[in-house]
Amino acid sequence: MASGGYTGKILRVQLSDDDFKIEKLPREWIGEYIGGDGFAAKILYDEVPAKTDPLGDANKLIIATGPITGTLWPTSGRTVFVSKAPLTGIWGESHVGGFLGPELKYAGFDVLVVEGKSDKPVIISINDSNLELVDAKEFWGMQTHEVTNALQRKFNDPDVQVGAIGPAGENGIRYASVIVNHARAAGRTGMGAVLGSKNVKAIAIRGRGGVSVADHEGFTEFAKEAHMRIRNDPVAKEMGKWGTWMLTAVKQQIGELPTYNHRTGVFSGWEKLSGEYIRPRFTIADRACFGCSLGCKKMNYVRDGPYAGTLEEGPEYEGLMAFGSALGIDDFATTLKANQICNKYGMDIISAGATIGFAIEAFENGLIDEKATSGLLLKWGDSALIIKLLQMIGDRDAFGDILAQGSRKAAEILGNNTEQYAIHVKGLEVSGQDGRTHRSIGLSHATGSRGADHLRSLVVVDQLGFEEVAIERWGQDKLPEILDPYTEKYKAAAVVETENAYCIRDALIVCWYSTSHPPIFWMNDFAKMLPLATGEASLGNTDNLTLIAERQMAIKRLFNAREGISRKDDTLPKRFTHDPMPEGPGKGQLVNLEPMLDDYYRLRGWDKETGLPTKETIKRLSLEWA
């Protein structure tokens, strides 16, 4: 019998044998990994050996939940997709909100592992204990919203939760996403391409069971109190109103709004991409993921102009950046349309936008010409061009076929020094931050397990100057340097401490927005809540939670090490380390990465030369088996 919160079961879909297998969740995993990313890291490390082809039969896709998924704990409706990533060839993970994860728990499973390859297109159907591979011939080729609607009709139940791939996943686009609830995306690193390579069009889940926690009264009371904390938090209230669009103005103000493929950090057209401009003109409904009282999702509708009639949820700040400022577009309707195309085809907005930006900059500088671009003239701020290119990518048509590989591979194909404009780390395109004006994110981008990641270790407290929080978490002695976004000093300490808390967040799993700026919940809250949920006293100790987080980090690192990753790969694009920020508040700033890396490895207990966990660290984390 598993502890409270867990269903105690792992479901394996063995596509090659047309079979399902149910396993017990190993009891000791709870204390060692908690759930979510932790479980997935253990499974992926154990079962996907080095040099596995990400799009081959031997790769596996793990869909994991945590002990509080499906409960009343705020923002706990999240799920993680983990696999060896088609885009990067290393550790791949992508978290998604919506309603899929809780439904998997209600159907009776903590983790779903998709392995092997089906010889024909299928839907994985989980209807409580009825497990079935349904022929997907009639659904293959459909866009994500079409297959989602079609499956709900087929099963005659609007409450069936669907995780679907679109044409992008079917066509093996390296940054294809899995789309949940029409517009919530497990976007990054190409999880949709993994499903597509296995001939799985969608995962359809309906569960009617429940989730029991160890101390129902205590947990429920604490969860309600936690909801009130969100409802009364001034920043969370703003987030509920503007969504992540409130970041556009903040980023512009501090000179960190990636513009023209990260060339600069200020954008003259930023106002038309800000929440205050968008909401009154486009937003028609506020929406939320499962069990969330913050509600940052916005349903938007374009009333006139070339994209009139576009009705779509999103985009987030990252979408405004990827299709807006980063491509020189100052028009929200274009970003909404681009976001919709990405959702329907099932592809990552950040990588898609960044790969287009790479091409435009290479074209602008004469490194590629119209012969390479199938006759297209690439230039900044061309709305119609972006929409056309996205469709070409989704269909892998002509020049779109090259861009479908992501910026790193596209640069390899196009050659002629175009690599200098591919703004990525380890193959993953850089998200909407810039280390030059925020040093700690420079370190985060360089060391992130999946590449240039803004969700696993982005420190907000230093950038926005939350002094009291900084003193409490890092100590008075590290001020003022740790709060100065333009110095490297102490930034590794901030990144490591934050990354550890986020590891626990990703094991529970709860949303980034409940732990961001400044965090509404942190380690001590998790330590109070976890024993109530699970009944495991050991999870009530923050030092132990830190140890579990370090273990999760080390396994991800060891997984990457097996693929050949070491300190030499923990780099940043030259743009951030050699081209000073050309304008704005951060004018002249550059990242000096090496001293931060030295500090980071020391604090992590990783070897300074190789960047890999030392023998002592491996022993301390009880990872001798790895």
Place this chain on the structure above:
Amino acid sequence: MPSQLIIDYTKCTGCRMCELACSAKNEGLFQPSKARLKIVKYDDLGIDIPNVCGPCEEAPCVEICPVYAMRRDPITKMTYHDHDKCILCKSCVGVCVNGIIQLDTEKMRIIKCDHCGGDPECARVCPTGAIQYGPSATLTTIDKHSKMETYLKEIKRTAEIQESSGDI
């Protein structure tokens, strides 16, 4: 003035916290499938519609019950289910216009909202005020379908413009 669950259809974000809190209170675990209310979600349109018990002008669940297991309080207009009289014929399940009465096949009983005895948990946890509990006359009841009708009208309008200009 008797209290009712009052829904503001423009405020629901579809988070389903009400379903979680309802099952937590009434079932002792988190199980939305056994909640006494139901959020119907249209993700493609961005519409979320809470379905709760009452206020009903007529009470079909009372009228259809062959054994008088469902009765209606003449003052509050709220309907109550009597487990002892119930023969599990499921007539009320089928006739409920809000679709919130159901048969629990595990424990073989009808489950139905009782407004938590006057302090409904769903209204307590609703983060946006979409579900409130109070005298219906003092709160504006917003027409259930108005949000969707406005939407569909607008979608039709833009489709027509596009069609007439030949621009799809």
